[in-house]
Amino acid sequence: MSAFITFEGPEGAGKTSVITKVSQKLAEDFDVISTREPGGVPTGEEIRRVVLDGDNMDIRTEAMLFAASRREHLVEKVIPALKDGKIVLCDRYIDSSLAYQGYARGIGIKEVQTLNEFAINGLYPDLTIYLDVSAEVGRQRILKNNRDQNRLDQENKAFHEKVIEGYHKVIEGNPERFVKVNANQNLENVVEEAYQSIIKYLKNL
Secondary structure, eight states: OOEEEEEEOSTTSOHHHHHHHHHHHHTTTSOEEEEESSOSSHHHHHHHHHHHHSOOOOHHHHHHHHHHHHHHHIIIIIHHHHHTTOEEEEEOOHHHHIIIIIIISSSOHHHHHHHHHHHHTTOOOSEEEEEEOOHHHHHHHHHHTTOOOOTTTTSOHHHHHHHHHHHHHHHHHOTTTEEEEETTSOHHHHHHHHHHHHHHHHHTO
């Protein structure tokens, strides 16, 4: 059984923590790997360093770098894992580009989708878990956890609110693929809700 399951959400939604714990629970019964974007493979990690830790850059360059990293990640890691019958959990995918670069940066959701469709060649997620949290709560978590802040973390509140608006528009256009999870809850509840959503999907395959 293979499945490509992505996790999305604004900064501070807790994706990394949730994926780690959900992966551990799924691994009791399934062959599962977890990975991330941008990154996941050496070339992708190099692009991640440039796009997240570097200086400000042209917004279209940013969008193209994310798409390039995505392509390498798919070819080197995701597609082989799916062919091997694994469940792939991925921290961010195309929907991040649509919300961040397409909507919040103002390039246009359709324009960024066209760019990324060339990169993904039709490989959309089977299921996407959206961790729903406000920009304010996300920001408080980042500061509380004393996490290293990348270039996107450091954007102002208005930008992060636009990211959330962008996600909502993407979800409205793809309701059959998304499951919203209230990420304002404590971590254990978020993990359990996400896990049960995945189990429900897998049982219907």
